[in-house]
Amino acid sequence: MSNDIKEPANSNVEQASRHSKRLSLTWLLPLFAILFAAWVLWDSYTDRGPLVEISFENAGGVVAGETRVRRNDVDVGKVESVRLADDLTSVIVSVRMRPQVSPYLDNDTSFWIVNARINTTEISGLGTLLSGSYIEVDWDDVPGERRSEYVGLTEPPLTTPGTPGLRLTLNAAEAGYIYVGSPVFLRQIEVGRVERRRLSEDATKVLFDIFIEAPYHKNVYPGTRFFAVSGIEGSAGADGVSIRVESISTFFTGGIAFENPPEITGDVPIASAGKHYKLFGSRSEARDSLFDGEDDERYRFLAQFPGSVKGLRAGAPIEYNGMRVGSVGSVSANLPSDLGDEGSATAVLQFQPSMLGLADVSEVDWQQAISKLVAGGLRVQLSSGNLLTGTLIVKLVTRPGLSDEPLDLSTKPYPTLPVMATNVDAVTADIETLIKNLSQLPLDSLVSEAAGVLQDARKLLGSPDMATLPSDLSASMSSIAKAAGQVEKATADLPGLINSLGSVSRNANDVLEGLSPDSEIYYELSSAVRELGLAAKSIAAFAELLEENPNAILTGR
Numbered sequence: 001m002s003n004d005i006k007e008p009a010n011s012n013v014e015q016a017s018r019h020s021k022r023l024s025l026t027w028l029l030p031l032f033a034i035l036f037a038a039w040v041l042w043d044s045y046t047d048r049g050p051l052v053e054i055s056f057e058n059a060g061g062v063v064a065g066e067t068r069v070r071r072n073d074v075d076v077g078k079v080e081s082v083r084l085a086d087d088l089t090s091v092i093v094s095v096r097m098r099p100q101v102s103p104y105l106d107n108d109t110s111f112w113i114v115n116a117r118i119n120t121t122e123i124s125g126l127g128t129l130l131s132g133s134y135i136e137v138d139w140d141d142v143p144g145e146r147r148s149e150y151v152g153l154t155e156p157p158l159t160t161p162g163t164p165g166l167r168l169t170l171n172a173a174e175a176g177y178i179y180v181g182s183p184v185f186l187r188q189i190e191v192g193r194v195e196r197r198r199l200s201e202d203a204t205k206v207l208f209d210i211f212i213e214a215p216y217h218k219n220v221y222p223g224t225r226f227f228a229v230s231g232i233e234g235s236a237g238a239d240g241v242s243i244r245v246e247s248i249s250t251f252f253t254g255g256i257a258f259e260n261p262p263e264i265t266g267d268v269p270i271a272s273a274g275k276h277y278k279l280f281g282s283r284s285e286a287r288d289s290l291f292d293g294e295d296d297e298r299y300r301f302l303a304q305f306p307g308s309v310k311g312l313r314a315g316a317p318i319e320y321n322g323m324r325v326g327s328v329g330s331v332s333a334n335l336p337s338d339l340g341d342e343g344s345a346t347a348v349l350q351f352q353p354s355m356l357g358l359a360d361v362s363e364v365d366w367q368q369a370i371s372k373l374v375a376g377g378l379r380v381q382l383s384s385g386n387l388l389t390g391t392l393i394v395k396l397v398t399r400p401g402l403s404d405e406p407l408d409l410s411t412k413p414y415p416t417l418p419v420m421a422t423n424v425d426a427v428t429a430d431i432e433t434l435i436k437n438l439s440q441l442p443l444d445s446l447v448s449e450a451a452g453v454l455q456d457a458r459k460l461l462g463s464p465d466m467a468t469l470p471s472d473l474s475a476s477m478s479s480i481a482k483a484a485g486q487v488e489k490a491t492a493d494l495p496g497l498i499n500s501l502g503s504v505s506r507n508a509n510d511v512l513e514g515l516s517p518d519s520e521i522y523y524e525l526s527s528a529v530r531e532l533g534l535a536a537k538s539i540a541a542f543a544e545l546l547e548e549n550p551n552a553i554l555t556g557r
Contacts, residue, residue: 048096049096049098049099049101050099050102050105050146050148051080051094051095051148052094052095052105052147052148052149052150053092053093053148053149053150054092054093054095054111054135054149054150054151054152055090055149055150055151055152056090056091056093056113056152057090057091057152057154058091059082059091059093060113060115060133061115061133062079062082062091062133062135063079063132064079064080064081064082066079066132067079067133067134067135068134069095069097069111069134069135069136069137070134070135070136070137071101071136071137071138076097076098076101076137077095077097077098077101077135078095079093079094080094080095081093081094082094093152095111095135103143103144103146104140104143105139105146105147105148106139106143106144106145106146106147107144107145107147108139108140108142108144109137109138109139109150110137110139110150110157111135111136111137111152111153112136112152112154112156112157113133113134113135114133114134114135114156115133135152136156138157138160140162155180157195158180158181158194158195158211159193159195159211163211163213164214165192165212165214165216165217166211166212166214166217166220166270167195167210167211167212167273167274168210168220168270168273168274168275168276168277169207169209169210169275169276169277170207170208170210170226170256170276170277170278170279171200171205171206171208171276171277171278172205172208172228172278172281173205173206175197176228176254176281177230177254178194178197178228178254178255178256179194179197179254180194180195180196180197181193182194182254182255182256183256184210184256184257184258185229185255185256185257185258186258186259187259188257189216191212191213191216192211192212192213192216193210193211194209194256195209195210195211196208196209208256208279217269217270218269219269220258220269220270221260221264221267221270222264222267222270222275223260223267224258224259224260224264224270224277225258225260225261225280225286225287226256226257226258226277226278226280226286227257227258227279227280227281227282227283227285227286228254228255228256228279228280228282229254229256229283230254230255256279259283259286298363298366299326299350299351299352299363299366300329300348300349300350300351301349301351301370301414301415301416301417302346302347302348302411302415302417303346303347303349303380303417303419304334304344304345304346304347304416304419305344305345305347305382305419305422306342306343306344307342307344307422309331309345309347309382309392310390310392311384311385311390311391311392312331312345312347312382312391312393312394313328313391314329314330314331315327316328316385316391316392316394317385317393317394318349318350318351318393318395319394319395319396320356320396323355324355325351325352325355325356326349326350326351326352326355327350328347328348328349328350328394329347329348329349330347330348331345331347331348332346333345334346347394348414349417367407367409370407370417371406371407371409373398374405374406374407374417374418375406376398376400377398377399377400378396378397378398378417379396379399379417379419379420380394380396380397380417380418380419380420381394381395381396381397381419381420381421382394382395382419382422383395383422397420399420405418406418
């Protein structure tokens with residue numbers, strides 16, 4: 001007999017059903033967790049932004065995981081790693097940027113490291129002494145094709161991309177005291193800055209790239225003059241001494257200023273960037289300049305001067321009727337073709353047609369006008385510019401009798417103007433003649449005669465008579481003084497004498513009134529009265545003379 005009790009079959013089915021339900025719920029929770037984690041990872045991946053690599057010369061205080069990337073003082077990225085480049089000469093900084101700036105990471109984007117900078121042109125980044133260095137980024141407002149590799153700037157850009165204005169290039173013979181960051185002035189107002197200075201490709205000039213901010217760039221014309229300025233500029237002329245202070249900052253960094261002659265202010269301003277201008281050394285040089293920008297080769301001529309041209313330099317003025325109309329571009333020597341012949345020199349003459357009343361003239365019209373003047377007797381002549389320094393200038397002179405030599409248009413690279421004899425030779429001949437005449441003077445005999453005169457004068461001064469001369473003069477002066485005293489005493493008695501003579505004359509008249517006019521005594525007494533009257537008048541005139549000039553009795557006047 002068996003004691004086993006069997007369970008019903010339906011109980012097993014129910015238990016298996018309960019186990020299957022528990023297993024399905026248990027596996028769903030991990031699945032949901034995995035899916036959520038995958039979604040979070042994907043969202044984080046899509047939201048982390050692009051990774052860019054920037055090459056710098058050195059790290060400059062950049063630390064992986066700490067250094068921020070900023071634009072307008074707002075964080076737009078973070079440095080993830082810093083490593084050496086494969087060539088070990090630079091540093092590669094990997095930066096994770098925010099997604100919203102991704103469209104602007106194109107060719108116009110720039111990166112640079114900001115840290116403390118103290119030099120002659122600027123003091124900036126002092127805040128990084130406490131907060132640490134950071135990377136600054138800048139771009140324009142137009143989205144472009146995205147880049148992932150950049151070369152960082154060694155210095156912060158002076159003008160941010162997209163700033164309205166005008167970029168120009170100036171050329172000068174030397175850099176002077178103008179540096180990157182030096183200001184650009186218009187009427188002593190800072191309107192721009194120097195962004196770059198470099199040598200030209202042939203290393204013959206120094207080029208300055210400048211930026212002029214809007215709206216001041218509308219004051220730049222084709223004929224604008226640019227010149228270098230320093231802290232203080234002084235000049236002395238016929239109207240006195242003047243001192244001009246452009247800016248205190250130019251004491252340390254130098255600067256550039258520009259101005260426009262009155263005759264060009266009606267022109268159209270420069271609209272496109274990249275135009276080249278000449279940078280003059282000073283304001284006076286710019287104002288005295290004759291050319292707009294570079295020298296125009298269309299208005300050049302050659303002049304061949306025989307003999308010596310010592311004192312003629314490049315830049316010497318060309319004058320016509322006392323007015324400067326051009327300048328000498330260069331001077332070169334020409335060797336004689338045969339031994340014993342006199343050499344010559346060729347000068348390149350740069351003219352300014354507007355100074356001759358030929359503004360906006362074409363090259364053909366210019367040469368035709370000069371040919372007509374040459375046919376009328378126009379010639380080129382060397383003249384002395386300064387007798388003390390020996391400098392020479394070039395003059396345009398007109399001699400109607402010299403109209404048979406035309407303008408030579410066949411010479412290269414420029415036509416040749418006819419020349420006439422220089423007046424320097426005439427001046428030199430006059431000086432030589434003067435020296436020759438001086439050398440022919442009998443200087444020896446003149447010197448000996450002068451020595452004899454001096455010796456005779458010495459003997460005269462040493463004679464005994466000259467020793468007694470002061471005492472004799474003193475005695476004579478005493479006698480003259482004594483005589484003057486006696487004259488003065490006599491002059492004091494003259495009024496009484498005149499009164500006595502007048503009384504005698506009146507008494508004689510009274511006596512004459514009692515006599516007959518026909519008697520002889522009447523006639524004699526009348527004559528005596530007349531003579532007494534004349535004597536009284538003469539004595540009165542003499543007394544008046546002595547009163548006015550007591551020395552008249554001695555001098556006779």
